[in-house]
Amino acid sequence: MTEAMPNGLVAAFQAHYDELLRFLARRLGTAERAADVAQDTYLRLTTANKGGDEVRDARAFVFRVAGNLAIDERRRDGRRADVQATAEAGSAVPDPAPSAEAGLLQRERLRLLDSALEELPANVRSALLLSRVDGLTHVAIARRLGVSESMVAKYIAQALRHCRRRLGAAGEGGRGAAAGPAGRGRL
Known part of the structure; x- marks a missing residue:
């Protein structure tokens, strides 16, 4: 099945929404985070394929976009955890000045x-x-x-x-x- 229009991608998103949420929840750990990434996926799909390139398998494309966004989300989590750990380590240094x-x-x-x-x-x-x-x-x-x-x-x-x-x-x-x-x- 060949779909060249963004509407076809949005239709595939809507048709496989529940399956996509389960896929994202397994990758991200919570349904809330999965829903957030699914929303980002929808926004990405509405702007995708403006150049008119052919998308052969709309479902696979939707899952690929969602999977990439989930990877980005996990990377952001890792950076936030690093920043948080650094901040906590800095706050753990005792102040040498007397009270x-x-x-x-x-x-x-x-x-x-x-x-x-x-x-x-x-x-x-x-x-x-x-x-x-x-x-x-x-x-x-x-x-x-x-x-x-x-x-x-x-x-x-x-x-x-x-x-x-x-x-x-x-x-x-x-x-x-x-x-x-x-x-x-x-x-």
């Missing part, structure tokens, strides 16, 4: 620590800062302050006790407020 609440607590903790350090005698404060912030040894601190190594140890212990008491009194518990370089020591 506003954590930042506020840290600033308050630093203010309390700074206040506690200001209350210390100059040599005691210097010994602690040279040890924890600058990472100097007790020998280097002793030379810089002009005191013995054992006095440096006493200064640092005194400073740590004072800071812990001040942070503890403020409800901070004094845990890990001023670890020095390489994680040495805690207040």
Whole structure:
């Protein structure tokens, strides 16, 4: 049977519509998606064959057009899934910045620590800062302050006790407020 007119393609579409829906549903997985692709097939068929080329088997042509559109639909699904997976992977990356609440607590903790350090005698404060912030040894601190190594140890212990008491009194518990370089020591 030879059909050269688009009307013949539309007639073949209408005659085999139920069969076409079952064919598309098997390929696409749902009746809803099959109906959408069938509608696209109909639109494609109404504009097909405008050049007057001969279509020998209208049913086969309709199923070929529908099958190609189903393939295109599945490819689009694959691209959407890739984009979605990429978007989800990007949203799973944790934000390294502290939360506003954590930042506020840290600033308050630093203010309390700074206040506690200001209350210390100059040599005691210097010994602690040279040890924890600058990472100097007790020998280097002793030379810089002009005191013995054992006095440096006493200064640092005194400073740590004072800071812990001040942070503890403020409800901070004094845990890990001023670890020095390489994680040495805690207040």
